[in-house]
Structures are given as C-alpha cells and as structure tokens.
Amino acid sequence: MSFIVFILFELNLFSEISNLNNLAYTNYLNGNLKKSIEYYKALYETEKNYNALLNIAMIYKDMDDYKNSLYYLERALDIKRTDDVLTEAGWLYFHTSNIDKARVYFEDAFKLNSNNYNAVLGLATVYSQLGDVIKTVDYLNVYKKLRGDYSGVDYIFAWNYFNFKMYHRAKEYLVATLRKDPSFVEARVPLAQIYLKEGDYNQAWNQYYRILDDVPDHPVAMRMIKIIEGKLTKQPEEIRPPFKINNPTVIDETYDINNLKKSIKLRIAIGANDSGKQRANTELKFRSFGGIGVYGKSGKKYSEIGKNEILRLKYDHGQIYIYSGNNVIKNIFKRGFILKPLDPKNGSIIIESDYKSLNPYFKYSDREYRGDIEIVPLNNGFGLINIVDLEIYLLGVVPAEMEPKWPIEALKAQAVIARTEAVRRYKEGPHKKQGYDLCDTEHCQVYRGVSFEKNSSNKAVFETEGRVLTYNNRLAYSFYHSNCGGYIQSSSEVTGWGRVPYLISHPDYYEKKDGLEPWEFEFWIKGNPEAYCNYPGVVHDNEFRWMRIIKRSEINFKLNKRYNIGELKSIAVMRRSKSGNVNSVKITGSKRSVTVDREHIIRNIFGLNSLKSTLFNVEINRFPDGRIRNVWFYGGGWGHSIGMCQGGAAGMAGKYGKTYKEILNFYFPGTKVKRLKFIKKSK
Ligand SMILES: [Zn+2]
Numbered sequence: 116m117s118f119i120v121f122i123l124f125e126l127n128l129f130s131e132i133s134n135l136n137n138l139a140y141t142n143y144l145n146g147n148l149k150k151s152i153e154y155y156k157a158l159y160e161t162e163k164n165y166n167a168l169l170n171i172a173m174i175y176k177d178m179d180d181y182k183n184s185l186y187y188l189e190r191a192l193d194i195k196r197t198d199d200v201l202t203e204a205g206w207l208y209f210h211t212s213n214i215d216k217a218r219v220y221f222e223d224a225f226k227l228n229s230n231n232y233n234a235v236l237g238l239a240t241v242y243s244q245l246g247d248v249i250k251t252v253d254y255l256n257v258y259k260k261l262r263g264d265y266s267g268v269d270y271i272f273a274w275n276y277f278n279f280k281m282y283h284r285a286k287e288y289l290v291a292t293l294r295k296d297p298s299f300v301e302a303r304v305p306l307a308q309i310y311l312k313e314g315d316y317n318q319a320w321n322q323y324y325r326i327l328d329d330v331p332d333h334p335v336a337m338r339m340i341k342i343i344e345g346k347l348t349k350q351p352e353e354i355r356p357p358f359k360i361n362n363p364t365v366i367d368e369t370y371d372i373n374n375l376k377k378s379i380k381l382r383i384a385i386g387a388n389d390s391g392k393q394r395a396n397t398e399l400k401f402r403s404f405g406g407i408g409v410y411g412k413s414g415k416k417y418s419e420i421g422k423n424e425i426l427r428l429k430y431d432h433g434q435i436y437i438y439s440g441n442n443v444i445k446n447i448f449k450r451g452f453i454l455k456p457l458d459p460k461n462g463s464i465i466i467e468s469d470y471k472s473l474n475p476y477f478k479y480s481d482r483e484y485r486g487d488i489e490i491v492p493l494n495n496g497f498g499l500i501n502i503v504d505l506e507i508y509l510l511g512v513v514p515a516e517m518e519p520k521w522p523i524e525a526l527k528a529q530a531v532i533a534r535t536e537a538v539r540r541y542k543e544g545p546h547k548k549q550g551y552d553l554c555d556t557e558h559c560q561v562y563r564g565v566s567f568e569k570n571s572s573n574k575a576v577f578e579t580e581g582r583v584l585t586y587n588n589r590l591a592y593s594f595y596h597s598n599c600g601g602y603i604q605s606s607s608e609v610t611g612w613g614r615v616p617y618l619i620s621h622p623d624y625y626e627k628k629d630g631l632e633p634w635e636f637e638f639w640i641k642g643n644p645e646a647y648c649n650y651p652g653v654v655h656d657n658e659f660r661w662m663r664i665i666k667r668s669e670i671n672f673k674l675n676k677r678y679n680i681g682e683l684k685s686i687a688v689m690r691r692s693k694s695g696n697v698n699s700v701k702i703t704g705s706k707r708s709v710t711v712d713r714e715h716i717i718r719n720i721f722g723l724n725s726l727k728s729t730l731f732n733v734e735i736n737r738f739p740d741g742r743i744r745n746v747w748f749y750g751g752g753w754g755h756s757i758g759m760c761q762g763g764a765a766g767m768a769g770k771y772g773k774t775y776k777e778i779l780n781f782y783f784p785g786t787k788v789k790r791l792k793f794i795k796k797s798k
C-alpha cells in the first residue's frame with residue numbers, strides 16, 4: 116500500500132506562538148529533547164512553572180539519564196513535597212541501587228497518601244530487595260487491594276516469591292499471570308523451572324514447548340526440551356490435548372448463510388506464516404459431516420468420500436497422493452485440485468489436527484471451513500486456499516478479531532471494517548503474486564473459519580451486509596487494533612505510515628485534549644485513567660495496562676538476535692507521539708548502538724515475544740556498579756493505536772450506548788458507511 120511520506124520538520128508549526136510551553140512540547144514531540152529541556156527550563160525561570168521541572172525530569176529519564184532526572188525531581192521537591200513526586204524519585208533511587216533512600220521516599224509518599232499504589236509497590240519492591248518477606252507480602256497485598264484489576268499484580272507477586280525461593284507460591288501467581296495473559300512468555304520460563312524442581316517433567320515440557328511456539332530459537336527451551344523428552348510419562352497429545360470438532364456447528368436459524376449475498380469469491384491462504392506466506396504441508400487429513408468430493412480445476416470429479424470418512428493427502432517428490440480411510444490410493448495429482456463439501460448448502464470441510472504436522476497451525480486444533488479448499492502444490496509440499504464468499508468469510512473473521520461476547524454495535528463496527536479491509540485487499544492484491552487475496556493471519560486479518568462462528572458475530576455480519584467504510588467515495592484505510600491504551604495515535608506520527616486525513620490523534624474518550632506532556636504521561640501510563648477502552652470485566656485485564664520485567668539475559672538475547680550490540684548498556688526513548696507511544700528508541704550496547712523507529716521492530720526487540728505495543732515507559736534497573744540487572748516496562752494497549760480501538764468500540768457501545776456508525780465516525784472522522792455496489796478487481 117502506498118503512503119505519502121510525512122517529513123518531520125525541525126521547524127515547529129507554532130513558531131509565531133511565543134508560548135514557551137508550546138515550544139517545549141513541540142520540540143519534545145519532534146524528538147529535539149535537549150531543545151525541549153531548554154524551553155522547559157526557560158519556562159521555569161520566567162514563570163516559575165512547577166510542572167516544567169517535572170517535565171524536564173521525565174525527559175531526562177527517557178534519555179536514560181537518571182542522575183539529571185533526580186536532580187530536577189529534587190528541585191521540585193524543594194518547592195513542594197507531593198506523594199507523586201516523592202514516589203517517582205523513590206523509583207529512580209531504587210533503579211540506581213540506592214535502596215535506603217528509595218525506602219525513605221516511598222515511606223514519605225505513603226504517609227502523605229496511603230492510596231498511592233505506585234508508592235506501595237515501591238515499598239514492596241524495596242523490602243523484597245532487602246530480603247524482608249513479611250513486609251514485601253504485606254505491601255503487595257495492599258497493592259493488590261488498590262489495583263486488583265491490574266494484570267501486572269500477579270506477576271509482581273510471582274517475581275517476588277520466586278526471588279524468595281518460595282516456589283510453590285510463585286507457581287500459583289505465574290499460573291494466574293498466564294491465565295490472564297497467555298502471551299506473557301517471560302512468565303513461562305520461571306514456571307518451567309519450578310515444574311522441573313518439582314520433578315513434574317510433563318508440565319515443564321509443556322511450558323518449554325509453549326515458549327518455543329512464540330520464540331522458536333529460545334536457547335534454554337531448546338536445550339531443556341531435549342533433556343526432558345525422555346522423561347515424559349505421558350504422550351505429548353495427552354499433556355496438551357488438541358481441540359477436536361466432533362459435532363456440526365449450530366447457528367441461529369434466523370441467520371441462514373444461504374441468504375447472504377454472493378458478491379465476490381475470495382481466495383484465502385489457510386495456515387499461513389506471520390508474513391502471510393503459505394506454509395508447505397506434507398500430510399493432512401480431511402473429513403466432512405456431509406462428505407467430500409475431489410475435483411480437478413476444470414470441474415471434473417475424480418473421487419469422493421462419505422460422511423465422516425477420512426481423506427488423507429500426502430506429499431512425496433512433487434506428487435500429492437490421495438488416500439481413503441482404508442489406506443487405498445484414490446488419486447495422484449501433480450497439479451492443483453479442489454476439495455468440495457458434498458452438502459452444497461451447509462457443508463464444510465474439517466482439517467484434522469495432527470501433533471506431527473510441520474505446520475504449527477494444524478498441530479493442536481481441528482480447523483473447519485465453509486466453501487471449497489484448493490490444494491496447491493508448493494516446493495516441498497502443498498498449500499491450502501479456501502475459496503469462499505466475502506460475507507461467509509467475514510463470519511470467520513469477526514469472532515476471531517473481536518470477542519463475540521462484546522456488545523453487538525461494536526461487533527457491527529468490526530464487521531464493516533473487516534469487510535472494507537477484505538475488499539481493499541481483494542482489489543489491491545498484496546498477495547496477488549502468491550495466488551490468493553488474503554492470508555488468514557494478522558498480516559491481513561485473522562480468519563478462523565466455522566468453529567469460531569457465534570450467533571452474535573454472525574448477526575453483526577448479517578445486519579451490516581455489504582456495508583463498507585468510505586472516504587470521498589473510495590474505500591477507507593480502516594485500520595484497527597485491540598486496545599489503544601487510552602489515546603489514539605495519528606498515522607502521521609508513526610514512521611512509514613504517512614498522513615491520512617481521518618487517522619488522527621485524539622484521546623479514546625469524549626474529552627478534547629491535544630497530547631500528553633512528559634510528566635502527565637508518566638502518571639497516565641502507570642495509572643488507571645478514564646478511557647473508552649478502560650472497560651474492566653469486558654476488555655481483558657492485560658490489554659489496557661500491562662507490565663513486563665525482563666531479565667538482562669533475555670533482553671540481551673533478543674536484542675543481539677537482530678542487532679549485534681554486545682552487552683546492553685542503555686535504552687533511551689528519543690521520540691514519542693502525542694499519545695505517548697514510543698516512535699524512536701536508541702539502544703546502546705558494548706559493541707555499538709542502534710536507533711530503531713519502526714513500530715513493529717520497537718515492539719519486537721524487547722521481550723521474548725513482541726511487546727503488546729509501543730505505548731510504554733521503560734525503567735532500567737542497575738546494580739551499584741552500573742551493570743543492568745533487569746528492565747521494567749509499564750505498558751498500555753495492544754497494537755499500533757491507529758484507527759479503531761476495538762476495546763474502545765466495546766466501551767462506546769457498552770458503556771455509552773453508541774451505534775456502530777457513531778463508533779466508526781469517532782475513530783474515522785469524515786468517513787461514511789456505504790453499501791457496496793459492485794467490485795471490480797484492479798489489474
Ligand atoms: Zn496477508
């Protein structure tokens with residue numbers, strides 16, 4: 116897709132406004148941090164602006180200059196002692212191994228305000244470092260009372276119990292952490308270690324295996340899995356039972372899929388990899404509740420199997436063999452062919468999970484699709500393309516991209532933008548060369564087929580049938596993300612995205628506001644601010660606010676995988692959006708330093724798998740001699756924060772009774788919902 120390149124001018128846009136605060140903030144947004152600090156200093160000198168001192172302190176902190184940051188926090192404290200400033204200074208003392216001072220500051224903050232949860236967490240952490248189990252647990256319990264909905268709580272408990280070698284308790288909290296946030300791979304490492312200590316090889320194997328799902332070359336997991344394999348007392352399939360489809364999916368009769376308009380047929384690559392390319396399969400089993408026919412591309416029928424019988428495909432030296440249930444070769448193909456369900460109305464094809472499959476997509480779960488499946492020969496196997504009507508495709512996208520139990524108007528907004536995205540890709544064809552319109556991963560949009568369908572999401576597709584989002588009568592760029600963390604990012608602020616008139620920055624809330632200043636951001640990201648997507652009980656705990664504490668060894672492993680920086684020395688945030696999202700970060704190692712400004716790379720280089728977003732505050736914890744001990748991320752949101760916030764859509768619909776059109780108008784101002792008339796594929 117083509118974007119207009121947006122150039123960040125060194126010259127700020129408010130040049131005629133003499134307001135020092137604007138100058139300071141604009142320079143901050145443009146990444147001129149030193150200039151920004153100068154303007155904030157001038158603002159303090161001329162207007163005695165107290166917040167200017169705090170903003171300076173936070174910019175120095177982003178620059179990984181904790182000494183200067185503390186200097187300005189202390190100056191602010193000389194003027195006024197507030198619990199927030201004391202707490203912030205306490206954390207910087209803690210991270211620079213000045214534990215005694217940190218304790219005093221946290222205690223003073225706690226005396227001023229016993230509800231200051233960041234101070235409470237500080238006290239727990241200080242006492243943990245001092246080896247005082249009782250006080251640590253006491254303060255953690257207070258913290259949990261104050262921030263019960265925060266997904267970081269369990270991990271902090273686990274982290275501390277693990278450090279105290281109280282493994283049984285650590286295990287409980289690690290399991291709780293992973294229940295709330297299965298993508299938290301870092302939590303699996305200590306959990307696997309605990310299972311090993313307990314001699315529970317099956318569960319240790321399971322955890323290491325799941326680490327490899329996300330980080331296929333994790334050195335410890337790779338080594339351990341080989342060591343443990345011989346000690347397992349159960350079959351892998353028993354330890355991690357696959358999801359099986361044993362009965363036809365029953366859908367509300369009001370929504371008869373045969374009544375959906377057949378506007379275009381889409382070709383969807385099934386079981387693709389993260390970059391949307393087809394993975395080669397060498398052996399797969401198929402079945403259907405109504406039987407399957409095997410057809411050539413010309414329409415000639417070669418063979419068929421009956422209800423619930425198994426059709427096995429096996430690739431060998433450029434040929435695909437088709438076996439029936441009793442292992443009889445039915446056909447041999449060199450070219451592509453098509454599997455069709457024999458029940459033309461409600462038929463579907465199931466691909467059986469197989470623990471030994473080379474394609475991870477088919478390892479742990481049966482998959483079921485409406486429409487036909489074309490088998491395509493690839494270099495070392497065969498690929499699968501689901502040929503399906505646009506609206507029927509959407510039935511398998513909406514529930515995969517949004518919780519089907521969320522409010523119906525949010526689901527309808529999702530249906531409209533998923534349809535828009537599908538049609539745009541059908542026309543523009545990012546995968547045209549590969550022979551399909553969309554892949555089934557996040558690269559395009561997630562499509563999971565029939566077994567994911569729910570009445571609610573089907574209803575959303577039916578009630579918005581044929582409707583797409585347009586701008587000036589053309590399909591809009593209907594980007595969306597899971598959760599913005601409270602503030603939508605403008606596409607023009609993110610490297611490589613460019614300016615789009617309706618993808619603009621604004622709070623994910625009805626208030627009008629033009630950006631978060633450094634100090635404001637600090638408490639916003641560590642706190643629990645109002646936002647449409649802050650919707651406890653509906654939006655998952657780990658999405659609006661999250662936390663990661665990453666050990667030096669793990670962050671070094673990940674950074675050196677991409678950049679040969681040597682031992683990590685420093686992480687400096689160089690530029691943030693108005694929303695606070697990090698858009699440029701400088702990483703310095705013993706060998707060299709790199710500056711990273713691509714959204715997905717910033718997310719990818721920290722943590723074992725990707726961080727959920729670039730909306731984070733990073734705090735580097737060091738030993739007294741300056742070596743890094745670990746790195747703390749206080750994060751918010753999931754995804755790129757551009758376009759529609761899905762959690763916010765749920766909040767707008769559920770908390771404020773907004774319709775899907777109002778939701779789309781809020782996230783894509785100036786766009787219109789229109790009905791598809793005809794679609795022509797651009798050649
Ligand atoms: Zn794709």
Ligand SMILES: [Zn+2]
Nearest residue numbers: 599623648760
């Ligand atoms: Zn949001």
